[in-house]
Amino acid sequence: MNLPGIADEEFIRDKVPMTKEEIRILTMCKAKVRPDDIIWDIGAGTGSLSIEAALLAPQGKVYAIEKKDLAVNLLHQNIAKFKLENNVEVIATEAPKGLDDLPSCDVVFIGGSGKHMFEILDLIDTKLKTGGRIIVNAVTIQTIAQITEYMTKKENYTYEAIQVQVNRLRKIGSYDMFNAQNPVYIVTCKKVK
DSSP: OOOSOOOGGGSOOTTSOOOOHHHHHHHHHHHTOOTTOEEEEETOTTSHHHHHHHHHOTTSEEEEEEOOHHHHHHHHHHHHHTTOTTTEEEEESOTTTTSTTSOOEEEEEESOOTTOHHHHHHHHHHHEEEEEEEEEEESSHHHHHHHHHHHHTOTTEEEEEEEEOOEEEEEETTEEEEEEOOOEEEEEEEEOO
């Protein structure tokens, strides 16, 4: 059985933003990925969430949606590194383009919306199965405002949000100190009907 929590250093990253290990672990716990789930990862970046999800859903499929060329290249490299070519398909486009053609899904990760959050959520709503989950990892107040504004108008969803602040130990000479990472908001939305 695979458990989430691949070390950050295991991913080929370059200068593309990546969801860090501690946040990925919490995201996977909130997503409750099952072995046969169909998963969308919108704004997939390096593919760290796509890889973790694919390992948890070996009979399922992950669709990694990413618009930036460098990130798409890194996605392909990380998929090959973790030998997940049959489990992860890269969709090189800017969401919401390309989402119409994807199969209905059980879990959606949103790591980036390119200022199209409401359009993306509208499309997800038509494709997300009852009981499905949307997990939004946000670093800005604007993203939190958009997702909560959208969800307060939807009667067929429940939602919750947490804010996580991770501090990592680092060496400074013969001393150790904690280095604060950026806070991340994790919003979990569940489609109840």
